[in-house]
Amino acid sequence: MTDTNPPSPSRRSLLGWGGAGLALGAAAAGGAVAVARAGDDARPEGASAGAAVEFHGTHQAGIATPVQDRLHFAAFDVTTGDRSAFVQLLKDWTRAARRMTAGKPVGEGAYGGLPEAPPDDTGEALGLRPSRLTLTIGFGPSLFERFGLGDRRPEALVDLPRFAGDNLDGSRSDGDLCVQACADDPQVAVHAIRNLARIGMGRVVIRWSQLGFGKISSTTPEKQTPRNLMGFKDGTRNIAGTDTARLKKFVWVDERDGPDWMVGGSYLVARRIRMHIETWDRTSLQEQEDVFGRDKGEGAPVGRAKERDEPFLKAMKPDAHVRLAHPDSNDGATILRRGYSFTDGTDGLGRLDAGLFFLAYQRDPRTGFIRIQRNLATDALNEYIQHVGSAVFAIPPGVRDTDDWWGRTLFSEEA
Numbered sequence: 001m002t003d004t005n006p007p008s009p010s011r012r013s014l015l016g017w018g019g020a021g022l023a024l025g026a027a028a029a030g031g032a033v034a035v036a037r038a039g040d041d042a043r044p045e046g047a048s049a050g051a052a053v054e055f056h057g058t059h060q061a062g063i064a065t066p067v068q069d070r071l072h073f074a075a076f077d078v079t080t081g082d083r084s085a086f087v088q089l090l091k092d093w094t095r096a097a098r099r100m101t102a103g104k105p106v107g108e109g110a111y112g113g114l115p116e117a118p119p120d121d122t123g124e125a126l127g128l129r130p131s132r133l134t135l136t137i138g139f140g141p142s143l144f145e146r147f148g149l150g151d152r153r154p155e156a157l158v159d160l161p162r163f164a165g166d167n168l169d170g171s172r173s174d175g176d177l178c179v180q181a182c183a184d185d186p187q188v189a190v191h192a193i194r195n196l197a198r199i200g201m202g203r204v205v206i207r208w209s210q211l212g213f214g215k216i217s218s219t220t221p222e223k224q225t226p227r228n229l230m231g232f233k234d235g236t237r238n239i240a241g242t243d244t245a246r247l248k249k250f251v252w253v254d255e256r257d258g259p260d261w262m263v264g265g266s267y268l269v270a271r272r273i274r275m276h277i278e279t280w281d282r283t284s285l286q287e288q289e290d291v292f293g294r295d296k297g298e299g300a301p302v303g304r305a306k307e308r309d310e311p312f313l314k315a316m317k318p319d320a321h322v323r324l325a326h327p328d329s330n331d332g333a334t335i336l337r338r339g340y341s342f343t344d345g346t347d348g349l350g351r352l353d354a355g356l357f358f359l360a361y362q363r364d365p366r367t368g369f370i371r372i373q374r375n376l377a378t379d380a381l382n383e384y385i386q387h388v389g390s391a392v393f394a395i396p397p398g399v400r401d402t403d404d405w406w407g408r409t410l411f412s413e414e415a
């Protein structure tokens with residue numbers, strides 16, 4: 001199956017800005033848009049803001065790729081029992097994702113087609129830059145109860161256990177599929193999810209979705225570390241998107257792990273974590289710093305001067321978040337965090353419904369998120385947060401080229 005859309009110049013690329021010019025050149029040459037390769041782009045984020053991120057590769061973009069500013073995350077449930085209709089959806093989605101990440105409208109575009117038919121594209125991203133849009137697909141445990149996929153479910157795709165303090169809302173949890181859309185422009189991310197949902201009509205339906213802003217957990221350590229809504233630098237000791245050795249060790253599924261169809265993929269744990277912001281805001285600075293084991297200004301670990309100094313865990317309170325989450329307290333467990341802040345209005349009691357939409361990628365959730373989250377049962381931070389949504393997904397490997405499609409390795413017999 002090939003992308004049959006002609007390599008016509010995108011309307012966005014005709015606007016004449018630098019990044020789209022590049023995209024146009026690559027598209028006109030009949031190839032995919034090669035701008036920023038997932039996992040090996042060490043350029044400062046600002047320099048490439050607005051550009052297109054390569055959709056094809058060994059791994060899906062949106063994991064090791066430099067983190068964009070905005071998120072629209074959607075979990076879907078399958079509504080068709082017809083395996084071939086579902087496979088066709090994955091192909092349709094891939095074709096649309098390939099175009100949208102290159103800054104092009106879906107199909108024949110938003111106007112100029114048959115007046116009697118709704119346009120292929122909804123139109124709200126016309127004139128906007130590709131904005132480093134990445135689209136990352138995942139398959140939830142419940143998908144493997146469909147289409148005879150039972151024996152293809154990876155062992156590592158476990159149902160998450162119940163953790164201390166969980167207060168999960170089923171309507172914000174789980175899902176057969178997910179798509180993570182990240183972009184520097186929220187309208188570009190929302191446009192992508194909206195158009196995928198539209199293409200999916202009759203085959204999938206959105207189960208829940210989450211908007212995020214103010215990325216936390218940068219994967220480009222040379223940049224200033226972003227702050228979470230509690231005002232602390234977040235992501236200091238994250239895996240850098242350029243650190244291929246640690247990505248290989250902790251994030252990408254390896255041949256030895258199996259199953260074959262997952263090699264080059266990863267596992268995603270998503271948690272909607274509400275912050276009790278009002279309580280936090282009445283907490284003394286000392287208590288706030290004790291909770292994390294880092295100072296609020298510089299972000300340095302207790303007893304150290306600089307943010308990037310190695311944490312000295314024993315100097316921290318026994319229940320400090322960093323002490324409990326650190327690999328040395330978890331048999332070396334290490335995850336790639338890629339979360340975003342959220343504020344979804346107020347809760348009817350005058351409190352902000354705000355927090356952290358936590359996204360963590362890892363090679364195996366049992367030795368990654370689950371290992372760490374169990375250790376966080378005694379975390380001092382728990383007084384100020386509550387996990388209210390939860391999901392886990394198998395993230396298949398990347399789409400290799402224009403003949404490939406999302407999920408091919410799962411649905412084709414040969415991997």
Ligand code: HEM
Binds near residue numbers: 235273294
């Ligand atoms: C609202 C909830 C959370 C907040 C506000 C938060 C905040 C922070 C902050 C400020 C740091 C220190 C800076 C850094 O190294 O990134 C940190 C570190 C870390 N957090 Fe969290 N976190 C939250 C939830 C979680 C959860 C649920 C997990 C995993 C189960 C987790 C895992 C980690 C890890 C692995 C580190 C790095 C520890 C190290 O190597 O020093 N965090 N977090």
